[in-house]
Amino acid sequence: MYLSKYSFRRPVLAGVMLMLIASNAHAFGNACKNVNLSVDNENDYGVLVTRFEFWSASEGRWLGDDFRNITVPGGAKDFVVRRGENLEKMENDRVSQIRVHYEYDYVSREGSWEIPPKVETAKLTSTDTTITDPVCVAGRWYKATIQARPRLGS
Numbered sequence: 001m002y003l004s005k006y007s008f009r010r011p012v013l014a015g016v017m018l019m020l021i022a023s024n025a026h027a028f029g030n031a032c033k034n035v036n037l038s039v040d041n042e043n044d045y046g047v048l049v050t051r052f053e054f055w056s057a058s059e060g061r062w063l064g065d066d067f068r069n070i071t072v073p074g075g076a077k078d079f080v081v082r083r084g085e086n087l088e089k090m091e092n093d094r095v096s097q098i099r100v101h102y103e104y105d106y107v108s109r110e111g112s113w114e115i116p117p118k119v120e121t122a123k124l125t126s127t128d129t130t131i132t133d134p135v136c137v138a139g140r141w142y143k144a145t146i147q148a149r150p151r152l153g154s
């Protein structure tokens with residue numbers, strides 16, 4: 001049987017490709033898993049965080065993440081709102097902004113004389129653009145800041 005010098009080329013090439021794929025497994029299904037989300041609340045009042053959205057510079061659109069509402073106390077720093085989140089639709093995306101949807105209750109000025117006082121809900125968003133390491137991979141920790149605003153009704 002005759003073996004040419006090229007007969008081992010394909011098996012060797014296939015083996016090299018398999019090793020490259022295995023060494024970069026996070027790029028093929030493991031990326032952006034076990035992600036943690038936290039917030040800094042610069043307000044002196046508590047808020048209810050209802051949604052996180054991530055601006056994917058890779059896709060040119062906001063990618064949302066609904067989750068159970070979490071109350072964040074006023075002045076909280078690095079307050080964890082989600083732990084171990086799987087953001088699979090953002091695998092290896094470049095996240096350049098995080099938008100936090102939040103709300104809080106306040107007594108309206110018009111209804112403050114009523115008994116019981118009329119309570120309104122302010123629904124707001126805060127966008128954080130200070131993302132230092134934008135590529136979404138496994139184990140990433142994202143933090144967003146809710147900027148201070150005057151409380152309505154005060």
